[in-house]
Amino acid sequence: xxxxxxxxxxxxxxxxxxGKAIESALGGLGFAGIGSVRQxxxxxxxxxxxxxxxxxxxxxxxxxxxxxxxxxxxYSITIG
Amino acid sequence: xxxxxxxxxxxxxxxxxxGKAIESALGGLGFAGIGSVRQxxxxxxxxxxxxxxxxxxxxxxxxxxxxxxxxxxxYSITIG
Numbered sequence: 532x533x534x535x536x537x538x539x540x541x542x543x544x545x546x547x548x549x550g551k552a553i554e555s556a557l558g559g560l561g562f563a564g565i566g567s568v569r570q571x572x573x574x575x576x577x578x579x580x581x582x583x584x585x586x587x588x589x590x591x592x593x594x595x596x597x598x599x600x601x602x603x604x605x606y607s608i609t610i611g
Numbered sequence: 612x613x614x615x616x617x618x619x620x621x622x623x624x625x626x627x628x629x630g631k632a633i634e635s636a637l638g639g640l641g642f643a644g645i646g647s648v649r650q651x652x653x654x655x656x657x658x659x660x661x662x663x664x665x666x667x668x669x670x671x672x673x674x675x676x677x678x679x680x681x682x683x684x685x686y687s688i689t690i691g
Contacts, residue, residue: 567655578644
């Protein structure tokens, strides 16, 4: 069994209206000095595969095919 | 300037229909041996605050007030 965390974030330069909304909401709550907020997604995935290298290869495929839109998003995979 | 990453995930035991949908979509794409998928949110926040301790305190407040629903979600803060 392999536990993995996949983090998908927007590439630099891609507009993030959701992040902007959170930024202004935080301002409205009285938080000052906020430079920027960008929102992304995290996936905690448990695989039956026990070999870390094979698990990572499978996760990479999942990111390319479903979890991330690689035109506008980057992904990072952390095993364990 | 402090860069921080906040990760918000559903607490154990809280139903995650989005994660279940991704799990079955991955099955449909031919990925076998998937134990479970849980989806969460990630926030990359840049603060003007330079003191890490004060930045972390501010981020904790933001999580409690806006970023996480602490009834059903956990959050973790990583500075730098």
